[in-house]
Amino acid sequence: MYGPLMYWRPSLAFLAFSFLFPVIVCFSYSNFESKDVVPNPLESEYIKCRTILRHVLSSGAVSVLMAKYGILPSLMSLLLCATFGSVLSANSPNISTDQASLLTLKSHITHDPHNLLATNWSTSISICYWTGVTCGSRHHRVIALNLSSMDLTGTIPSRLGNLSFLSSLDLQHNSFHGSLPTELSNWQRLKYLNFGNNSFSGEIPSWFGYFPQLQILLLYMNNFTGVIPSTLGNLSKLESLILSRNDFKGQIPITIGNLSSLEWLILDYNSFSGHLPSQIFENLSELQALDLRGNQISGVIPNSLFNCKELMFLSLSNNFLEGSMPREFGNLTKLQSLYLEYNYLEGKQLS
Numbered sequence: 005m006y007g008p009l010m011y012w013r014p015s016l017a018f019l020a021f022s023f024l025f026p027v028i029v030c031f032s033y034s035n036f037e038s039k040d041v042v043p044n045p046l047e048s049e050y051i052k053c054r055t056i057l058r059h060v061l062s063s064g065a066v067s068v069l070m071a072k073y074g075i076l077p078s079l080m081s082l083l084l085c086a087t088f089g090s091v092l093s094a095n096s097p098n099i100s101t102d103q104a105s106l107l108t109l110k111s112h113i114t115h116d117p118h119n120l121l122a123t124n125w126s127t128s129i130s131i132c133y134w135t136g137v138t139c140g141s142r143h144h145r146v147i148a149l150n151l152s153s154m155d156l157t158g159t160i161p162s163r164l165g166n167l168s169f170l171s172s173l174d175l176q177h178n179s180f181h182g183s184l185p186t187e188l189s190n191w192q193r194l195k196y197l198n199f200g201n202n203s204f205s206g207e208i209p210s211w212f213g214y215f216p217q218l219q220i221l222l223l224y225m226n227n228f229t230g231v232i233p234s235t236l237g238n239l240s241k242l243e244s245l246i247l248s249r250n251d252f253k254g255q256i257p258i259t260i261g262n263l264s265s266l267e268w269l270i271l272d273y274n275s276f277s278g279h280l281p282s283q284i285f286e287n288l289s290e291l292q293a294l295d296l297r298g299n300q301i302s303g304v305i306p307n308s309l310f311n312c313k314e315l316m317f318l319s320l321s322n323n324f325l326e327g328s329m330p331r332e333f334g335n336l337t338k339l340q341s342l343y344l345e346y347n348y349l350e351g352k353q354l355s
Contacts, residue, residue: 108163115157145169153177162187176200198222224248237262244268279303293317319343
């Protein structure tokens with residue numbers, strides 16, 4: 005009764021332990037290490053698993069266990085972790101993902117008069133040396149893309165959203181056109197976005213308000229239409245919002261007043277209408293430049309505007325503002341440029 009089972013029970017127990025050990029240790033270990041920010045959490049866990057097994061193998065513990073219980077359980081343990089790691093590695097975004105995304109963008113560019121991408125964006129060259137591409141030193145992923153002033157014509161493919169480490173994108177002064185695909189909402193590290201002076205069309209997507217790190221948003225001189233989505237009020241780190249020379253309509257949303265870090269609010273030459281809600285300016289204490297000229301804004305100048313003590317540039321010209329000239333303009337001691345002409349304001353113009 006106790007003969008064979010005495011020797012099989014430890015081996016069976018170790019066999020089960022060998023199967024579960026890599027998975028248990030890998031995921032338990034992640035709770036004790038400070039977690040790195042990576043695009044796929046499984047990739048992080050695999051790296052940790054591989055590190056732990058390297059220490060285990062180098063310690064000689066595996067050799068002792070193999071000698072005592074036989075080679076099979078240990079080999080199965082290692083095979084399981086290798087398989088586990090291969091699956092994770094295959095499904096984790098990496099520099100190859102970024103390369104495929106940029107090659108897709110290249111295929112959507114129909115005009116490259118200076119052959120800047122045609123000759124340089126090649127699989128024979130490391131992506132980190134491609135024109136306009138910057139890779140991070142830590143993760144070796146694309147963190148910045150600058151294709152400004154290259155006279156490019158094309159559209160933005162949805163696959164570009166796979167650049168999950170992207171923090172800066174500058175496409176200004178080109179001829180990109182079309183609408184913006186939803187997949188771009190994957191850019192959760194984005195801090196700087198400049199689509200200025202292109203031919204993009206359609207409305208600003210509501211998901212633009214869900215870039216938690218965004219500081220600069222420049223969409224000037226395009227063919228955007230519709231209203232400013234209220235979700236832009238979620239961009240708590242936004243410092244500059246420049247939407248000049250599009251065809252935006254409707255009232256400026258009250259939620260813009262939530263942008264307490266905002267320094268530049270430039271909305272000139274659109275078709276904004278309605279009154280200026282006083283709530284917009286109650287919390288914009290950092291505002292330095294406000295340009296609303298060339299719209300169809302009516303009503304009186306709200307007193308809350310004079311809470312913006314940092315204002316240096318203010319233009320409300322070419323609108324339908326009315327009422328008396330507020331004396332509180334004199335309280336804006338840092339103001340250097342003031343434009344109020346072509347309205348229906350009463351009283352003496354300030355010099």
